[in-house]
Amino acid sequence: MSGILDLLNSDLGKTIISGVSNQTNQPQNKTQDVLTMALPVLMQAMRRNAATQQGAEGLLGALNGKHDGSILDNLGGLFSGGVDNNVINDGEKILGHVLGGKQRHVENALSQKSGMDATSIAQILKVAAPILMGVLGKQSKQQQVNSPSGIEGLLGGLLKGNSPQQEQSFLESILDADGDGSVIDDVAGMVLGGNKKKGGLGGLLGGLFGGK
Numbered sequence: 001m002s003g004i005l006d007l008l009n010s011d012l013g014k015t016i017i018s019g020v021s022n023q024t025n026q027p028q029n030k031t032q033d034v035l036t037m038a039l040p041v042l043m044q045a046m047r048r049n050a051a052t053q054q055g056a057e058g059l060l061g062a063l064n065g066k067h068d069g070s071i072l073d074n075l076g077g078l079f080s081g082g083v084d085n086n087v088i089n090d091g092e093k094i095l096g097h098v099l100g101g102k103q104r105h106v107e108n109a110l111s112q113k114s115g116m117d118a119t120s121i122a123q124i125l126k127v128a129a130p131i132l133m134g135v136l137g138k139q140s141k142q143q144q145v146n147s148p149s150g151i152e153g154l155l156g157g158l159l160k161g162n163s164p165q166q167e168q169s170f171l172e173s174i175l176d177a178d179g180d181g182s183v184i185d186d187v188a189g190m191v192l193g194g195n196k197k198k199g200g201l202g203g204l205l206g207g208l209f210g211g212k
Contacts, residue, residue, distance in 0.1 A: 012072065016131055019079030024123045026116060034114050034124050041106060041174050042125075042132055045098045047155040048175070056148030060140075062133065063151070066090075069138030071130060083127055091126035094133060102175050109174060 021031040049055035071078065071087075078087065095103055104118075107125065111118040136154070139145075145154050 012075070015075045015079075016128075019075060019083070020124055020127050022079065023083050023127055024120050026120055026124070030114055030116055031124060034110055034116060034121060035128060037110055037113065038106075038121075038125060038128060039132060042095075042098060042129065043155060044172065045102070045175055046136075047152065049098060050148070050152045050155055053148055056151045060145070060148055060151050063137040063140045063145075067130070067133035067137045069134045069141060071134035072138060075131075087130050088126050091129040094129040095125055098129070099175075106174060 017028055017032045017035065020026075020035065021028040024031065026034075046059065050059050078084070099106055107118045107121045110116075110121045114121070140151070140154060143150075143154060145151055
């Protein structure tokens with residue numbers, strides 16, 4: 001089983017899946033599939049942004065400030081009674097910043113692969129984005145990242161795997177896709193496929209949530 005599934009099978013991961021599922025009124029198994037495919041795509045998009053000095057400084061500032069990981073300390077409170085509109089609005093801003101004009105294409109591709117409508121995908125991403133930023137904020141603190149080059153290294157390390165060129169080209173393709181959904185098949189096979197050796201992209205992401 002690949003590490004990203006370990007991530008979503010951890011206690012923290014289960015809380016996230018359950019909370020996002022309730023928030024968007026989608027089945028938990030479908031929510032898990034969407035998150036499993038979406039998180040690496042968002043991280044690759046962040047890595048692209050962090051490749052510029054300005055992008056890296058902006059991300060570092062966010063991780064040192066609002067997105068310092070504290071959102072993870074009370075996920076139960078975050079999800080009880082529905083996610084606060086401020087968090088959803090924040091997620092919308094993060095997605096707009098990270099994905100830019102590719103946001104609709106990514107949502108459509110995830111929709112076609114998961115069988116969930118694109119509107120629900122968009123809702124899931126809006127809730128997941130601030131949580132992912134919190135995860136990165138926590139990692140950044142643990143690794144004492146305090147420079148723009150350190151941010152790029154942090155994201156690169158989390159995405160690097162046994163066959164990073166192949167895996168990252170899949171993620172790049174999704175970000176560059178025209179939204180026809182074909183590329184997501186490869187990504188889904190990569191992160192959902194049970195025959196992949198543990199490690200790689202999923203293994204490193206799994207480590208974020210204390211996965212084995």
